[in-house]
Amino acid sequence: MLTPEPSHPVPQLGDARRGKLAANLGAFGRALRRAGVPVDAARMALAQQALALTGLARRDDVAAALEAVLVSREQDRGVFRELFGAFFRDPQLAHKLLAQMLPRADGRAAPPPERARVREALAPPRAQAAAAPPQAMDLDAAMSASALARLKAADFNQLSASEYQLVERLVRDIALPLPTVAARRMRTGSRGARVHWPRSLHAAGRSGGELLALVRRQRRREPLPLLLLVDVSGSMERYARLLLAFFHAATRQVSVGGRRARLRRDVFAFGTHLTDLTPAFAQADTDAMLAQAGRSIRDYAGGTRLGDSLAELRTRHARRLVGRRTLVLVVSDGLDTGEPGALVQELAWLKRHARRILWLNPLLRFDGYAPLAQGAQALHRAADGMLAVHNVTRLEQLARAIAALVR
Numbered sequence: 001m002l003t004p005e006p007s008h009p010v011p012q013l014g015d016a017r018r019g020k021l022a023a024n025l026g027a028f029g030r031a032l033r034r035a036g037v038p039v040d041a042a043r044m045a046l047a048q049q050a051l052a053l054t055g056l057a058r059r060d061d062v063a064a065a066l067e068a069v070l071v072s073r074e075q076d077r078g079v080f081r082e083l084f085g086a087f088f089r090d091p092q093l094a095h096k097l098l099a100q101m102l103p104r105a106d107g108r109a110a111p112p113p114e115r116a117r118v119r120e121a122l123a124p125p126r127a128q129a130a131a132a133p134p135q136a137m138d139l140d141a142a143m144s145a146s147a148l149a150r151l152k153a154a155d156f157n158q159l160s161a162s163e164y165q166l167v168e169r170l171v172r173d174i175a176l177p178l179p180t181v182a183a184r185r186m187r188t189g190s191r192g193a194r195v196h197w198p199r200s201l202h203a204a205g206r207s208g209g210e211l212l213a214l215v216r217r218q219r220r221r222e223p224l225p226l227l228l229l230v231d232v233s234g235s236m237e238r239y240a241r242l243l244l245a246f247f248h249a250a251t252r253q254v255s256v257g258g259r260r261a262r263l264r265r266d267v268f269a270f271g272t273h274l275t276d277l278t279p280a281f282a283q284a285d286t287d288a289m290l291a292q293a294g295r296s297i298r299d300y301a302g303g304t305r306l307g308d309s310l311a312e313l314r315t316r317h318a319r320r321l322v323g324r325r326t327l328v329l330v331v332s333d334g335l336d337t338g339e340p341g342a343l344v345q346e347l348a349w350l351k352r353h354a355r356r357i358l359w360l361n362p363l364l365r366f367d368g369y370a371p372l373a374q375g376a377q378a379l380h381r382a383a384d385g386m387l388a389v390h391n392v393t394r395l396e397q398l399a400r401a402i403a404a405l406v407r
Contacts (some may be wrong), residue, residue, distance in 0.1 A: 232302075
């Protein structure tokens with residue numbers, strides 16, 4: 001435990017005269033990483049150079065300089081500002097926070113900030129628990145009913161790191177029965193316009209030649225082929241992983257009329273270009289699927305160019321669309337940075353080759369949301385329906401909402 005000696009005052013954060021600037025800046029960088037903000041060594045070196053240029057006389061200049069070099073994604077800006085305010089609000093308080101993050105140090109955390117990611121980043125590090133497999137997690141036993149209800153209603157983008165892990169397990173248990181259509185293949189049954197004479201006569205043979213009932217042919221029911229397009233751009237980063245885990249588990253086994261049916265599912269991720277995730281979805285285990293998908297996606301947390309991605313789908317993977325029976329689910333916030341005209345043209349092609357296009361939009365969490373961006377307007381005009389997918393409750397309602405739109 002580190003205890004300052006009486007003859008040596010406690011070093012203050014940001015006091016460069018005592019040579020503590022680099023250590024304090026490093027502690028702030030570690031806090032940012034614990035809050036989920038990607039900060040590497042190169043950015044920390046840039047931050048130190050920026051502070052050398054701006055000086056430490058003005059707090060606003062320090063905040064602006066650090067934000068300029070340490071924040072690379074818009075969704076991290078609010079987290080940075082809250083964490084900066086809590087970390088440098090009071091030198092003595094900040095020193096306690098820093099002491100909590102260092103080994104062999106004591107101190108108590110400050111009152112938690114508003115954002116869950118910041119609150120968790122400033123919390124004292126927990127001791128390593130005895131080895132317990134993640135699969136042993138029991139949500140019902142570990143959480144009260146009210147806490148579970150709050151977690152189900154929480155926006156995926158506002159979850160802390162620990163809550164995010166819980167929700168990722170939770171979404172894997174949500175069922176997604178898809179609408180069915182009559183297939184070409186036939187099966188025997190008690191209904192149907194055509195009589196299956198060989199089966200009927202065979203049954204009559206077992207009853208002494210008496211034809212007691214006619215066995216009929218009827219078409220099988222099969223779920224609609226599914227084409228899933230998932231936006232993996234920076235604004236969708238917190239949603240993409242959860243939704244990929246949800247769709248993988250929910251569509252792995254499909255039951256139609258009490259029997260197991262084969263579901264044709266083709267999955268693509270799109271950002272600045274298209275990535276085929278169908279081989280990853282062939283994995284039986286969801287964790288293995290996520291690991292393989294992570295290795296396959298090269299433009300994760302980048303920009304969004306849906307038009308270019310759809311053009312690649314049309315030229316290289318058009319066979320994935322099964323006639324006009326395919327149900328297309330586009331998971332995106334519609335913040336497209338590509339050419340609007342190309343997006344409209346590619347969406348029109350997709351609409352001609354699909355049974356329905358449904359837009360799953362996390363931005364529907366905002367009351368009064370309207371698709372004002374050009375990409376969002378094009379997607380809204382082409383889609384047959386727009387559904388919310390920003391929390392567990394919405395995912396539990398998704399199957400019913402899809403069935404209502406696909407008739």
